Every structure is written in structure tokens, then in C-alpha cells.
Amino acid sequence: MSWTIHHSKSEEYASQAEVALKQGDAERAAKLYQSAAEEEGTALTKLDTSKVRTLGITTISAASLWFKAHNLRQAERVAFQWLATDFLPDFAIDQLQTILQSIWNEKIYRQSGIEFMKGEVLVSVGGGEVVTGGAPLHLILRKVDEVRSFFYRTIEMLLNLPFRRHGSPSSDIQEQFRPWLLQAPPGSYQFAVRVQKPAQMSLFREATPEVEEITRKFLKIVEDAAKETHEDLESTVPNPEYRETFLKLSRNLAPTGKSFDRLEIKSATDMEARPIVFSPTSRQAISKTLREIKRPSEEKMQLEEEQVSGVLRALHLDQDWLEVSFPGTDRENIRISHTGDVIDDLVGPMVNHRVIVDVALRPDGKRLFRDIQSEE
Amino acid sequence: MTIPLLPLNDLAERHHGLTPALAESYLEAARVCLDWHHEPPQEFTLKNRASEQQVLVEWEPPDELCQGAWANKDDATRDGAYACALAATELSLGLLAVRRAETRTGADYYVAPIDRQTGDLENCLRLEVSGTSLDTYEVHRRLMAKVRQAKEGKSNLPALAIVVGFQVKLISMQSVEGTS
Numbered sequence: 001m002s003w004t005i006h007h008s009k010s011e012e013y014a015s016q017a018e019v020a021l022k023q024g025d026a027e028r029a030a031k032l033y034q035s036a037a038e039e040e041g042t043a044l045t046k047l048d049t050s051k052v053r054t055l056g057i058t059t060i061s062a063a064s065l066w067f068k069a070h071n072l073r074q075a076e077r078v079a080f081q082w083l084a085t086d087f088l089p090d091f092a093i094d095q096l097q098t099i100l101q102s103i104w105n106e107k108i109y110r111q112s113g114i115e116f117m118k119g120e121v122l123v124s125v126g127g128g129e130v131v132t133g134g135a136p137l138h139l140i141l142r143k144v145d146e147v148r149s150f151f152y153r154t155i156e157m158l159l160n161l162p163f164r165r166h167g168s169p170s171s172d173i174q175e176q177f178r179p180w181l182l183q184a185p186p187g188s189y190q191f192a193v194r195v196q197k198p199a200q201m202s203l204f205r206e207a208t209p210e211v212e213e214i215t216r217k218f219l220k221i222v223e224d225a226a227k228e229t230h231e232d233l234e235s236t237v238p239n240p241e242y243r244e245t246f247l248k249l250s251r252n253l254a255p256t257g258k259s260f261d262r263l264e265i266k267s268a269t270d271m272e273a274r275p276i277v278f279s280p281t282s283r284q285a286i287s288k289t290l291r292e293i294k295r296p297s298e299e300k301m302q303l304e305e306e307q308v309s310g311v312l313r314a315l316h317l318d319q320d321w322l323e324v325s326f327p328g329t330d331r332e333n334i335r336i337s338h339t340g341d342v343i344d345d346l347v348g349p350m351v352n353h354r355v356i357v358d359v360a361l362r363p364d365g366k367r368l369f370r371d372i373q374s375e376e
Numbered sequence: 377m378t379i380p381l382l383p384l385n386d387l388a389e390r391h392h393g394l395t396p397a398l399a400e401s402y403l404e405a406a407r408v409c410l411d412w413h414h415e416p417p418q419e420f421t422l423k424n425r426a427s428e429q430q431v432l433v434e435w436e437p438p439d440e441l442c443q444g445a446w447a448n449k450d451d452a453t454r455d456g457a458y459a460c461a462l463a464a465t466e467l468s469l470g471l472l473a474v475r476r477a478e479t480r481t482g483a484d485y486y487v488a489p490i491d492r493q494t495g496d497l498e499n500c501l502r503l504e505v506s507g508t509s510l511d512t513y514e515v516h517r518r519l520m521a522k523v524r525q526a527k528e529g530k531s532n533l534p535a536l537a538i539v540v541g542f543q544v545k546l547i548s549m550q551s552v553e554g555t556s
Contacts, residue, residue, distance in 0.1 A: 003495070007475070014476060015395040015398045016395070018483070019401060040478075058477070061477040061479075064478035064480050098480060099480050102480055
């Protein structure tokens with residue numbers, strides 16, 4: 001029998017597997033994928049190695065089918081077997097290496113026994129001090145922390161929890177929904193984040209299926225926050241407190257243009273999805289929106305506005321103040337009061353980093369807090 | 377002049393890379409995607425580098441059961457785009473899906489002219505399909521992205537990139553020569 005016959009049989013099984021998957025029958029799909037992989041493997045043995053393109057495509061297909069049949073060992077074997085030859089074209093070598101990376105990731109997940117929620121987010125920073133595959137550690141640590149805060153806020157909103165003004169997420173939330181930092185393909189500099197599936201999903205039965213879509217919701221909020229108008233964000237995040245916090249978290253993510261000038265967030269699992277791009281202009285646009293969200297009490301107060309640029313040296317939110325210092329100058333530290341609206345997870349990562357604080361000056365010289373953002 | 381009909385129905389009878397069940401599933405997805413934005417029938421623009429033509433798209437509105445089965449918008453858009461893209465290549469270029477090949481995350485379809493179907497994949501074109509419910513800019517951006525990927529990367533094969541814009545009633549395509 002020829003390559004054509006075996007490949008056709010493989011196609012037939014694979015199509016049936018796809019239909020089974022659509023019907024939610026994963027077990028039957030895996031069996032069908034295995035039959036498809038076996039046929040594709042046989043097809044490979046019937047192929048004239050001078051048919052380079054057909055050989056490349058069939059090899060990728062065979063390795064992928066074993067992968068989809070959850071037989072990682074066999075998928076790895078097919079990839080190694082053909083990568084060891086000189087017959088494969090470049091495109092096939094490249095794709096087989098990608099499949100191998102997926103196999104190894106999958107093996108690590110299986111060995112660890114960790115189950116993840118749907119979807120994966122890819123965060124990429126570029127420009128400025130960032131080089132391909134490398135970035136200043138403090139910058140990446142900040143971004144990881146900010147993304148984690150964003151995820152926890154998304155989870156709390158999906159669970160309809162009261163808005164958290166102080167402190168970290170509850171220990172229940174932190175224990176049940178653990179974000180993981182995963183290796184990502186090299187880019188300007190990028191990392192991937194996934195959320196571990198709660199061990200006790202039943203605790204959140206009332207919030208399912210929404211809570212199973214954490215990653216999708218996270219991406220939607222980020223996308224809407226990055227838009228020039230915020231009508232979409234109002235519909236995605238109806239609660240004004242959550243909405244304002246998401247805007248501030250998004251502004252923190254956006255670059256100032258000093259240490260990096262571009263941050264992209266996209267789905268790692270939906271390759272067609274449009275990346276959400278933050279530039280220094282996005283930061284300005286979000287700041288403008290935030291300034292427009294004035295509370296009635298603020299509108300009544302006609303005080304002189306000032307912007308303070310320095311290092312956030314101290315913070316005491318329970319006593320309602322923060323302190324900014326000015327290293328390298330003779331200027332004394334200044335204390336800014338009325339920080340009542342400051343949210344812990346927004347301002348916490350800024351301690352000991354350069355910040356810009358918007359303040360209102362009272363006639364007695366006292367500075368009242370209005371807004372704070374990172375200057376790095 | 378009569379506007380030609382986009383041949384969405386019975387794809388598997390002509391496209392041998394599809395099974396009847398899968399073709400039916402893609403058609404269902406297309407009906408759902410079309411129904412998000414329009415009522416049948418509608419005129420779509422079928423555009424490639426050299427030409428532009430109007431085609432008539434007719435579909436049976438999906439019932440609630442069908443809509444429920446395709447509640448996942450991403451899956452519906454991807455599969456609905458496959459149905460529209462295959463019908464468009466058939467109508468506009470006389471190319472039919474002859475082979476299916478698995479990729480890590482999905483499947484590629486290979487297309488060839490009706491009268492030049494051979495026993496291997498040496499002369500087939502890989503079909504690169506994308507669907508969207510966003511605006512014309514997004515259709516264009518995706519098409520350019522696909523073309524750029526194919527030109528820059530080493531993972532290339534001669535390909536035909538097609539993006540289906542369900543809301544803006546646009547099917548845009550461009551052929552891409554591979555470097556391998």
C-alpha cells in the first residue's frame with residue numbers, strides 16, 4: 001500500500017477525532033488520534049525520501065498526532081528519529097523542535113501533577129534597556145508582580161467578592177488560584193503566566209463557569225483598559241471601584257519610555273489573537289481617563305495641583321500617609337496625607353522606586369494625595 | 377449580472393481533505409458566525425491582490441441548540457472561517473482541499489487545482505485561515521501578519537493566506553511563496 005492510502009486513513013481518523021473532541025468525547029478522540037498516528041507512521045515508511053516537502057509535512061503530522069493521542073514518548077521518538085536524518089527540510093526541523101518543547105512542557109506538568117485553568121498569557125517587554133531574551137531583573141520582577149496583582153483582582157471580581165482596599169488577597173484565594181510563571185519562547189523578553197486550577201473547585205461552584213475563564217477575562221479587561229475610550233471597560237467591569245483599580249494596574253504595566261518602551265500582552269494559546277500593546281502614550285491616555293474620574297467631593301475642592309517626582313520611601317496606609325524622598329538632592333523628604341484611596345497592591349511594588357505623585361496643596365502647606373504612578 | 381453563490385454547502389463532496397462530518401461541523405460554525413452580525417442572504421466582497429468580486433452568501437439561521445453548541449466564540453470563528461475560506465478558494469481560484477495534515481495545535485489543509493491532484497504534497501499549497509468578527513483593519517492586519525510570517529520565517533511552504541471578516545462581509549486572500 002502506498003503513502004496516499006495510509007495518509008488518507010490517517011486523515012479520516014484524525015477528522016473523526018476532531019469531531020469527537022467537538023462533541024466533548026476526549027477519550028474517544030485520543031483513541032482515534034492514536035489510530036491516525038499509527039497510519040501516519042506507516043505512511044512515512046512508504047514515502048520516497050526525495051519527496052522532501054511531503055516527508056516534512058508527514059513527519060510533523062505523525063509527531064503531532066502522537067502528541068494529541070497523549071502518547072508523549074512515541075511523539076518524542078518520531079521527532080528524534082527524523083531529526084537525526086538529513087532528509088528533513090528546514091520548516092519541518094523548526095516545527096518538530098517546537099513540538100518537542102511542547103512535549104517536554106507537558107511532561108513537566110504531568111510529573112508535577114499540576115492542573116491549570118484554560119488559557120495562558122504571554123507578556124512581552126521591549127525597547128530601552130531590554131534586549132532579545134534579556135531584561136533588567138528589577139523591571140521583570142515588577143512586571144511579574146503587577147500581572148499577578150491583576151490576576152488576583154480579576155479572580156476576586158469574578159467571584160463577586162467585595163472590593164479589597166487593603167492587604168493581600170485572602171489566603172483562600174491565594175491557596176486555590178496560584179498563578180505560575182512559565183518559560184516562554186525567546187522574544188524581546190517575554191514570560192508566560194498560567195493560573196493553577198483550584199484543588200477544591202467545588203468551593204467556587206456558584207461562580208463557575210465564569211471563574212474557569214479567568215485568563216480570557218483578564219485579557220478582555222487589559223484590552224479594554226488599553227483602549228482610548230472606556231465604554232467597553234464599563235461593560236466588562238461594571239463595578240466602578242474595580243474599574244478604577246484595573247485602570248491603575250494597567251497604567252502601572254505601561255512603560256514610561258525610560259527603561260523600556262513597549263509592553264505587549266496576548267494569549268499564548270490563541271495565536272490569532274491581536275496583541276494588546278502598551279506604549280508611553282497609553283500611560284498618558286490612562287492617566288487622562290483617571291483624572292476625569294473625579295469624585296464629587298474632589299470637584300468641590302479648588303486646590304492648587306502639584307506633581308511630585310521622587311522615590312517612594314515610606315508608606316503607612318493605616319495612618320493615611322506616604323513619604324517621598326529626593327536622593328541626590330538637598331531637598332527634604334515630604335509627607336503626603338489623605339492616601340485613603342490608595343490600594344495596597346497598586347502602591348506596594350512602588351516602594352523604593354521612583355514615582356510621580358499628584359497632590360493637591362492646601363493653604364496651610366499640607367499635601368493631599370490624589371494619584372500615584374511609577375516613573376520607571 | 378448574477379452574483380455567484382459562495383459554495384458553503386456539501387463541501388466534503390468536492391473537498392476530499394474533509395470528511396462529511398467535519399464539513400458539516402464547519403458549516404454549522406459558519407452559520408453561527410454569520411448570524412451574529414447579519415440576516416441571510418448577504419453580499420460579501422471576495423478580495424485578492426489582483427481582483428475583487430461580490431459573492432452571495434446564503435445560510436440557514438442556526439437554532440438555539442446549534443448556537444449553544446457553538447457558544448465558544450473562538451472555536452466558532454476558527455471553524456466558521458474554514459468553511460468560508462474553502463468555499464472562497466474553490467469559487468475564486470478553483471482550488472480544493474485535498475489533504476489534511478496535523479499541526480501541534482490544529483490542522484493544516486492543503487489545496488490544489490481540481491485537475492492537478494497528485495499522490496503527494498509536493499505541489500500543494502498550504503491554506504492559512506483566520507477568522508474575525510472585528511473591523512476591516514483587523515482583516516487586513518491579520519492577512520499582512522500571515523504573509524509576513526510566511527516570508528520571514530523558515531517554517532515556510534507555499535501558502536494561500538485567507539482572512540474571513542464575518543462582520544465586515546469581507547474575505548481577503550493572498551498567495552505567499554515559500555522559501556523552503
